[in-house]
Amino acid sequence: MSQQKTDIRSDMAWSTADRITVRGRDLPSQILGKLNLGDVAFLELTGRLPSAAESAVFNAIAVTLVEHGITPSALATRMTILGAPEAMQAAVAAGLCGLGSVFVGSTQGAAKILLAALPTRDAPGDLDRIAGEIVADHRARKITIPGIGHPIHKPIDPRTPRLFEIAEEHGFKGRYVELMTLIATHAEKASGKSLPVNATGALAALCCELGLTPQMCQGIAVFARAIGLVGHIVEETSRPIAAEVWHRIDAEATRHVRPET
Amino acid sequence: MSQQKTDIRSDMAWSTADRITVRGRDLPSQILGKLNLGDVAFLELTGRLPSAAESAVFNAIAVTLVEHGITPSALATRMTILGAPEAMQAAVAAGLCGLGSVFVGSTQGAAKILLAALPTRDAPGDLDRIAGEIVADHRARKITIPGIGHPIHKPIDPRTPRLFEIAEEHGFKGRYVELMTLIATHAEKASGKSLPVNATGALAALCCELGLTPQMCQGIAVFARAIGLVGHIVEETSRPIAAEVWHRIDAEATRHVRPET
Amino acid sequence: MSQQKTDIRSDMAWSTADRITVRGRDLPSQILGKLNLGDVAFLELTGRLPSAAESAVFNAIAVTLVEHGITPSALATRMTILGAPEAMQAAVAAGLCGLGSVFVGSTQGAAKILLAALPTRDAPGDLDRIAGEIVADHRARKITIPGIGHPIHKPIDPRTPRLFEIAEEHGFKGRYVELMTLIATHAEKASGKSLPVNATGALAALCCELGLTPQMCQGIAVFARAIGLVGHIVEETSRPIAAEVWHRIDAEATRHVRPET
């Protein structure tokens, strides 16, 4: 164990008897009533206030990730509230635990690819050539490119054009959006399949346009989904499904071993 | 196990090849770029869009709960990301797990008291008398009244006047705010101590003004804090403290039993 | 915030370059190969080694709680591993989050009732009268008595006689077991229904016989179930059901709102 003390410091928030400061701003006078929840999330991640344009794009990113219906996460949350209705926070936590590599990780993965190719918004490079190389490289390694194709939303993911439209409206449809789009084009050409930019890829591109890191992409997905999971808890309370799901699945899963039906 | 199937239904969201609908609204055309994150949270909880006034008050409520600095939850999240940096969602989940009765539960508790006394915004009743009875009842049972008093923020919690100001500005400073304020007045008179409405009490009153349930109060606290915990993960990544905290506490906690220092 | 430092101390474990001590015992020479997992759990909870008799009863208690098949917790774990296969620990955590008041809490609840009536194993008192009062009190307050009755296991819960038999074999069928049994007898008489001691009640009685606290009852349930949830993850890996459950429930839950099937 290290005996040499290193500094422990946090700039997230501090308070005294008459003041509460969040990210360097006075909470009552500079934040409350001035910033919406998405803007405060931007402040939390970056330490600065978003411009109006950044606010619009960032809120759209986060909003896209709130609610996806009956997902595995929503089911985990509903199963948890059934057993521990007194601990709603644990039910949200249970649902968040599954936001890993399979579902949410692809946004982060797509952002990593974009940032590896273009470390900054104005990094030089022939985007068409770069996209071709990314596709060729993934095909050679037989791995899927995150951010393109969708099992349900065909031929296009309806969120993508809208997200790109919002980005354009606010001056954030830049080289990351272009690169993501070119990756899809090259992947479609190479595979012969319909592989349009999906919501994950669009969100990754917009996060890069805003200068956010892949870790922040993941973080936005996590907190946005926390909102959705609270929504599911509210619905589960008024119109429960968890007990019925449990009973049905238990009955079916064990019917082969029970002596009687 | 129930053999009779009951209906399994959810109205949170659904999607088809070309459409994604959240809470009955078309996500691309009616939500993205139109609603901020707080408004979508309101939609998730209530199933309807907030008015501009509701949006202002609701966003202020949620924003208040995002970031409280180095809390036990923030420490739990930072300890978790230290061991599992590949699973950010689990680190947020770990931090949420502690948002129980001690810290966050008091908002819900205060809301329950307000709603028990005034089931609806325009329920009749002499608020001064009701407040007196609530205080007398809690004192007789020797239990703390949630929503008043604060160990640090004295003589007033600086968030409370600002939250009530925002409520007033938007037409939501009604009978719940009045009742909460009267409870504090009676409690101060009865105890002789400074027991002003704290942020928890103010938030509870505003939630009641908006027609939200105690469960929703708790839910807002949970998802708002998820945003803050992601912020802590971002800071921990660039300026880590978890390992130092761990090493120091471990060394101190076991120094009495180690044969050597 | 307190500026006066209080002592930070833990006696759970410590290590130096050549020694590792758990609960005051040398791990390599005094624990490894000498104690089974249940015995170490007893050591963790109580700070002392179990006698052979205590070991037998304690292991039986814990073993009873490991595996209950397709429970809501098992489903939450399986939903979580589907999304985050790289974070097994988070999947177990998700499943544990639901072990609250509804399912597991009843053991703790029954133990609290027993300990309130009999603070120690040899506390005096007419058990038949005490049991009658407990039943009358719960009936007057219209609340369920934890530890008796079972929706499936009728007329008896097959675990109960076996647990009491193990207790008897090892000298732990004492006044708590007797009181629990008398509570069931009185409840059956008062209600006219079959309300035998269920596994929960039997476990609570045995925990009290061993001198464990209600908190420890809850703790045993939590760690025992962690074992079972790992078992479910292993089965889910070789014979997955989570994706199928998800797809079916999603399809059914949203069929009323989709324009097409």
Next chain:
Amino acid sequence: MSQQKTDIRSDMAWSTADRITVRGRDLPSQILGKLNLGDVAFLELTGRLPSAAESAVFNAIAVTLVEHGITPSALATRMTILGAPEAMQAAVAAGLCGLGSVFVGSTQGAAKILLAALPTRDAPGDLDRIAGEIVADHRARKITIPGIGHPIHKPIDPRTPRLFEIAEEHGFKGRYVELMTLIATHAEKASGKSLPVNATGALAALCCELGLTPQMCQGIAVFARAIGLVGHIVEETSRPIAAEVWHRIDAEATRHVRPET
């Protein structure tokens, strides 16, 4: 969404009115009082009962992983119980969430290396040559070999010789133990540093000897630590440290920004 139903089946447990079966065995008559907690864990993972020798080795593996003192996980659990004392299960869950790649993952990592080299216990191959290749490969890729070296336990990890002794006693000191030992020898020779097999490497080797998968290695670590975390909750209840840790760290972390001390 798949419309074609696939089979939902689980063989973990099932129950009828008068029977409870876990992993194909009658819980009351074949498990309770017959198997200790470690044996039931083995049954859960493998679907079969351990031999006496397997039971001894498996229990030793699990016991090693129960308690490591004030770890980041223990701190996360203690921070969580401070805020939500009513939800112990959530506090254990919070602690488990951090058992990821940094601490616990190395057992799994070491097991993967051993199994890649020796798919079965009696797979042929010159172990000394294989070990040399593993070390050379990791050095060429500049990555750490999991399972060897320890920051505190020098020159040897005291758990390793004891674990290998237990394995030998029960006929499980086979080619995986030999290979792990040879990897350490080669690594020490190549690096010039002291890099003995640590507990992680020893546990991985024993898991492979028992025919367990890397996933099961991880699973054992998770459920064993759940026991330890319950122990920390019990200690936190009688001798709390969480609040003091929180207050100290908060005060230090924000002292640079506060206008007053």
